[in-house]
Amino acid sequence: xxxxxxxxxTKRYDSIKAVNQLSLQVEEGxxxxxxxxxxxxxxxxxxxxLDIIKKDSGDxxxxxxxxxxxxxxxxxxxxxxxxxxPNKNAQDNLKIIAHIKKVKNPRINELLEITNLAHRKKSxxxxxxxxxxxxxxxxxxxxxxxxxxxxxxxxxxxxxxGIAEIRETIVNIGKQGKTIIMASHILDEVEKVCTHVxxxxxxxxxxxxxxGSIISDDVQVEIAATNMDGLKNIFxxxxxxxxxxxxxxxxxxxxxxxxxxxxxxxxxxxNAIVLTHLVVKAKSxxxxxxxxxxxx
Amino acid sequence: xxYLLKLEFLKINNYRPFIVxxxxxxxxxxxxxxxxxxxxxxLAAIFSTKEFYTFPNVWRYLGYIGNWLGFFFLGFMxxxxxxxxxxxxxxxxxxxxxxxxxxxxxxKLIFITAISLIGxxxxxxxxxxxxxxxxxxxxxxxxxxxxxxxxxxxFLMSFAYMSLGLFFGMLVRRTGFAVFTFLAYSVxxxxxxxxxxxxxxxxxxxxxxxxxxxxxxxxxxxxNIANTVISEMDFNPFLTxxxxxxxxxxxxxxxxxxxxxxxxxxxx
Numbered sequence: 001x002x003x004x005x006x007x008x009x010t011k012r013y014d015s016i017k018a019v020n021q022l023s024l025q026v027e028e029g030x031x032x033x034x035x036x037x038x039x040x041x042x043x044x045x046x047x048x049x050l051d052i053i054k055k056d057s058g059d060x061x062x063x064x065x066x067x068x069x070x071x072x073x074x075x076x077x078x079x080x081x082x083x084x085x086p087n088k089n090a091q092d093n094l095k096i097i098a099h100i101k102k103v104k105n106p107r108i109n110e111l112l113e114i115t116n117l118a119h120r121k122k123s124x125x126x127x128x129x130x131x132x133x134x135x136x137x138x139x140x141x142x143x144x145x146x147x148x149x150x151x152x153x154x155x156x157x158x159x160x161x162g163i164a165e166i167r168e169t170i171v172n173i174g175k176q177g178k179t180i181i182m183a184s185h186i187l188d189e190v191e192k193v194c195t196h197v198x199x200x201x202x203x204x205x206x207x208x209x210x211x212g213s214i215i216s217d218d219v220q221v222e223i224a225a226t227n228m229d230g231l232k233n234i235f236x237x238x239x240x241x242x243x244x245x246x247x248x249x250x251x252x253x254x255x256x257x258x259x260x261x262x263x264x265x266x267x268x269x270x271n272a273i274v275l276t277h278l279v280v281k282a283k284s285x286x287x288x289x290x291x292x293x294x295x296x
Numbered sequence: 297x298x299y300l301l302k303l304e305f306l307k308i309n310n311y312r313p314f315i316v317x318x319x320x321x322x323x324x325x326x327x328x329x330x331x332x333x334x335x336x337x338x339l340a341a342i343f344s345t346k347e348f349y350t351f352p353n354v355w356r357y358l359g360y361i362g363n364w365l366g367f368f369f370l371g372f373m374x375x376x377x378x379x380x381x382x383x384x385x386x387x388x389x390x391x392x393x394x395x396x397x398x399x400x401x402x403x404k405l406i407f408i409t410a411i412s413l414i415g416x417x418x419x420x421x422x423x424x425x426x427x428x429x430x431x432x433x434x435x436x437x438x439x440x441x442x443x444x445x446x447x448x449x450x451f452l453m454s455f456a457y458m459s460l461g462l463f464f465g466m467l468v469r470r471t472g473f474a475v476f477t478f479l480a481y482s483v484x485x486x487x488x489x490x491x492x493x494x495x496x497x498x499x500x501x502x503x504x505x506x507x508x509x510x511x512x513x514x515x516x517x518x519x520n521i522a523n524t525v526i527s528e529m530d531f532n533p534f535l536t537x538x539x540x541x542x543x544x545x546x547x548x549x550x551x552x553x554x555x556x557x558x559x560x561x562x563x564x
Contacts, residue, residue, distance in 0.1 A: 054562070070394065070396050072396075087310060087311060
């Protein structure tokens with residue numbers, strides 16, 4: 001089933017197009033990372049599909065329109081900073097969420113246990129640290145055990161331990177077969193957590209696919225020698241190299257896997273150049289991302 | 297409906313500014329009238345306790361006090377009920393959590409209706425008790441005389457002030473600035489506009505402004521003073537009850553309509 005489909009969603013703020021003709025599709029069971037630099041329109045996009053921001057044009061529908069119009073009661077979402085009633089404690093705040101969602105048995109204590117807040121459930125929200133607020137936000141999103149969860153920068157502002165905890169929580173939720181849409185500007189996070197990724201920049205949709213397909217099979221090899229010009233000449237016309245660039249005194253070759261490094265070394269040697277440096281780097285989402293973003 | 301009312305109750309049940317205002321309102325309403333008991337002798341001759349505390353006068357005096365209190369306390373409560381949700385971003389969160397924008401609007405509508413009803417019932421209760429204690433002898437027909445009229449005007453007044461508060465809260469969003477705008481308009485700006493209106497078009501049309509109409513909803517309780525003022529002017533400077541009721545109803549509907557439109561159309 002298609003959980004969320006958007007068609008050419010557009011939102012303008014004055015002359016800036018925060019979201020520009022964005023068409024995306026999220027299928028059941030995916031953990032989709034929406035990846036983009038700060039200000040690329042991730043939150044605006046999620047805001048539109050959650051009805052807190054009004055679109056200018058385009059359309060979206062949840063669950064192929066099968067679950068009626070008021071579908072948000074069946075989603076769990078944490079957008080930007082978690083917002084709760086500051087003078088109410090964790091328990092009472094979650095009760096309000098359960099009331100809105102009409103969840104009969106919200107198992108609040110269990111959720112507070114999972115998010116490690118049980119010991120502070122009676123303290124008012126305003127006294128919470130950033131990490132605790134974020135965790136309460138996640139507990140809030142999980143009320144009613146929704147099949148689809150939406151997280152916007154869930155690890156923003158957390159310390160390393162908090163980041164690890166939240167990522168683990170999200171991965172565990174994903175393992176239960178739930179659909180997760182997560183916006184993030186941290187590549188590493190998307191790579192570690194998500195099964196699919198959509199990259200957006202300046203409100204434009206650049207590319208979508210599984211994390212594996214976006215990260216191509218290309219391998220990067222860094223080589224260096226005393227005679228850099230000679231080295232460059234050897235490899236500049238090889239069809240097996242998709243891209244060649246000089247960076248920080250090293251030559252970076254983007255090669256496909258049929259070009260073993262032993263051959264690279266051999267070719268240099270045959271041309272009377274001895275390599276001083278040879279490192280094989282699997283391409284990360286980061287370099288792929290920078291490549292995609294800079295191309296557009 | 298109960299679902300939305302309970303939601304609003306869950307939100308405010310330990311929100312201190314709100315509770316303090318409600319308690320102050322409930323205390324001040326009867327107490328403000330009862331302090332007349334400690335008026336100095338000379339004044340007491342003119343306004344004897346009989347004047348203040350017997351049916352049907354008690355409805356008028358208590359309504360007059362309720363009008364002032366309603367403007368401040370109920371107006372602010374209406375205003376706060378939305379601005380606190382803007383400043384905590386809980387309005388946004390309510391929608392994300394699953395409330396529809398329409399449901400949110402109706403929750404606020406039901407909420408101000410409930411508070412207005414509580415205030416009106418309290419007015420009825422205080423008026424009845426004060427009147428009963430001072431009625432000597434007590435006649436049933438004097439008690440019920442005009443009672444329905446006083447009670448419905450009081451409810452309309454309370455509801456109108458809360459709608460006005462809701463309107464300013466929704467329009468301005470930030471608590472401090474919304475309170476400022478609410479006061480600046482009601483206490484100052486509307487009077488200035490009415491003054492200018494009066495200067496150019498000297499007619500009773502200058503009376504048909506929202507806050508003026510709301511304050512004219514409860515009949516001015518000092519008939520002697522009122523009559524002197526009226527006789528000195530070419531026309532009655534107060535709206536009649538009928539005029540006030542119709543004017544306030546129309547303005548209230550407009551305010552609520554604007555609140556509804558803002559709720560449905562705005563980014564939150």
